[in-house]
Amino acid sequence: MDALISKQIDETSLRSPPWTTMVSNDDNAYIDFKKQPKLIRGALEDLTPFKKWDFVETFYSLIEWINSASSTLESNDCVFNPVEKNTDQQYPYPKKCSARLMILFRDIPENCQEKSVDWLSNKILTLVSTMKPNFKAGAIALSHSPTCYLALGDQPNTGGMGYQVTLTFLAYGKNESKCYENMKEVLKVAQSSLQGVNKSIQHGELDLLYKT
Template sequence: MVSDDSSVYIDFKQQPKLIRSAIEDLIPFKKWGFVEQFYALIEWVNGPRSLLESNDCVFNPAENNSDQQYPYAKKCSARLMVLFRDIPENCQAKSIDWLIQNILQHVTTTKPGFKAGAICLSQSPTCYLVLGNQPDTGGIGHQVTLTFFAYGKNDRRCYENMQEVLSIAQSSLLRVNKGIQNGEVDALYGAS
């Protein structure tokens, strides 16, 4: 963002109406159903009922598939980075591990027969400046990166399958949010 003036951080919690106009990767594809699903996911994760938030997202359009694990001609991908709204929680390894494990558990059980897509999870190191950026200030933590892949015999099928992948992601994150609301993260530390 520092080197690219066109890249500007927007806090979608504070400015939710910008979601549908500020995510430039999606605008050329707005006729496809997956775009509405992606918007709905981003709106929910940054909305008032979520204890998570997003910090970044990307969409990569359909291209030829070279991944032999998935026997389809085309693939597309997307990314969504999520974090706890309770910022200090993102600096606790147990909390990040809980978030990843619970997303993974719900993703794998939501639609196990679906073979034309995948959701990969990883951690991205992050400096939370609100907590300090000096040694021993506690500002170093992580975000969870969800990378979405969808496959199909052509662009249309690829984008239809991306809609399904995003639906599975949203369903999984809704269930994770419920776990946070029920105090499952607090229970990791013996809090009630």
């Protein structure tokens, strides 16, 4: 599967988890899925209209796992965009759909170390690119989003400036059904790759960055 990494940093807004409300909708308050995993399937409103499609269950499973006790990562934001006309010329399909998942290290200070964030992105990139090499109807793109980590302090001269890693899932097809079928495959690769990253962290691979 194609794996892309963008050097273009998202400067549209500075995120500060745990955020309280969304600018566009005050009703969308932050929910810590690590503490309230049972809310995942009801809180992700973008997915609700598409529950009849198999990819939604795969997406729920990914978010449940990444926020589970067995994960060293967590999610902070999730968006799904339904089928639309495909304008990505490198993929010869008339339709596409997309989704976004923002992830971070649970060890909050790690997110403020550029070396660690780069390691996370590159590790995901490597793992994704080795899976399903013959699958050409989907891709995962990675980018960094500037983030102020309030857990490290919210007073002047405190806090921590760092990043989250944004995963953008892209799936293509001749029609709606094929797009959503291919999105399921993209999400399965994403979960397998993130589980591989998780194992590397648990085995101390990230710690070795600071011993060389």
